[in-house]
Amino acid sequence: MIKLRNIGSEAHQRHTVLIDGQEAVLTLRFLPFVQEWFFDVELADKKVTGISLSLNTLHIQSANFPFDFIVVDTSTTGLDPYKVDDFSSGRCELYMLDRSDMIEFRGQDVPL
Numbered sequence: 001m002i003k004l005r006n007i008g009s010e011a012h013q014r015h016t017v018l019i020d021g022q023e024a025v026l027t028l029r030f031l032p033f034v035q036e037w038f039f040d041v042e043l044a045d046k047k048v049t050g051i052s053l054s055l056n057t058l059h060i061q062s063a064n065f066p067f068d069f070i071v072v073d074t075s076t077t078g079l080d081p082y083k084v085d086d087f088s089s090g091r092c093e094l095y096m097l098d099r100s101d102m103i104e105f106r107g108q109d110v111p112l
Contacts, residue, residue, distance in 0.1 A: 001070075002096045007087035017096055019043070019067055026069075035082040039069070053094070054080050058105070066099045066110045 004015060004026075011030040016023050027040040037053040041060060048063045055078065058068045071081060072093045086092040103109050 001101055002098060004094045004096060007094060009085040009088040011084055019096075020099065024065075024067065030084045032084065037081045037086070041065070041069075052080075055092075058097070061102075061105070064110055066102055068097045068102060068105075070095050070097060 002017070004017070006015065007013065007028065011032070013028045015026045015028070017026060018024075022043060025042045027042075029038045029040075030036075031038065039051050039053060039059075040047065040049040041051075041063075042048075043065060046063070046065065048060050048065075051059050053059070053069075053071050055071050055073050058070060060068050072095065073079065073091065074093060075091045077091075081087065081092045083089075083091075087094060097105075099109070
């Protein structure tokens with residue numbers, strides 16, 4: 001599991017993570033009207049968009065990527081990320097599950 005440490009309190013952010021020699025581009029968006037964080041992720045020619053960040057769940061397992069993301073609530077309130085500074089303040093943490101984590105969940109590998 002890889003903790004994404006550079007998430008700020010900007011409402012629109014773009015992060016690049018290397019996975020197996022390829023770049024996965026993660027776009028985070030905070031929508032204040034609904035007080036919710038969303039993300040898009042792109043790897044090579046595959047893209048998944050408009051995923052709502054929720055606590056303690058895999059988000060893109062059905063997209064068949066060799067990775068996924070999970071949000072952890074460090075405050076133990078049990079609330080999904082709902083403020084623009086939830087990640088920068090440390091109330092929530094975003095982790096990327098790598099290939100070995102996903103093999104454990106799925107029981108098999110997913111090629112790139």
